[in-house]
Amino acid sequence: MxxxxxxxxxxxxxxxxxxxxxxxxxxxxxxxxxxxxxxxxxxxxxxxxxxxxxxxxxxxxxxxxxxxxxxxxxxxxxxxxFDGKNIWYELSTNKSAHVKCDECGTIEHVSSDKIQNIDFKEFKDLILYSKQHLEHVKIELHVICEECSKKRK
Structure with a gap:
């Protein structure tokens, strides 16, 4: 173990x-x-x-x-x-967010305490008309990280 x-x-x-x-x-x-x-x-x-x-x-x-x-x-x-090729696995949560650098490919998992103040009610409202139940939300942000930004300059 x-x-x-x-x-x-x-x-x-x-x-x-x-x-x-x-x-x-x-x-x-x-x-x-x-x-x-x-x-x-x-x-x-x-x-x-x-x-x-x-x-x-x-x-x-x-x-x-x-x-x-x-x-x-x-x-x-x-x-x-994240790149259309590799599949990454993680423990499921109701809310999930990731930040991916499109230059170097690093992926940062955003901890749930950092996204707890985001109002996910709007996502629920999007599906209410069809009487569906929201299971979980995944957010993927694409950025150029600080290191890659420095290399560009």
Whole structure:
């Protein structure tokens, strides 16, 4: 088991309990993938597999993909594609924001406390006429970071 801080441990237990309530078995690979996604704000399959190979003796790539599919289906994680090629995974939240530098490709996850004051009611109002229920909101901001701005000058 990876070393989780108290907040991460609470998130981990919440996820595991959600899966157990649906009678989904918590295998070693599932447990480690969940923990890695909690510890790291974003990971793609390649990064996830490399970290798993350092923890587990035998990593079956099909099991990695199956676990990711399961966690996506259960809305435990969400996926983001920032460059149209790589898919990044993160723990699902109701509100999610990212800032991507279009020059160097760095991606910054904006913590939920920084976006809590944004009025998401307007998004709800957009779908009210069709009687739909808003599940979550993702915001993606594209910028030129400070380092890349300096290089341009």
């Amino acid at each position: 990876l070393k989780l801080n108290k907040i991460q441990q609470v998130k981990y237990e919440e996820v595991v309990n959600r899966l157990k309530q649906k009678s989904i078995k918590i295998t070693d690979i599932r447990s480690n993938i969940i923990q890695l996604l909690i510890i790291s704000e974003h990971m793609n399959i390649q990064q996830l597999t490399l970290k798993l190979e350092k923890i587990l003796t035998n990593v079956n790539l099909a099991s990695v993909y199956n676990t990711i599919d399961l966690l996506l289906k259960e809305h435990i994680i969400s996926s983001n594609t």
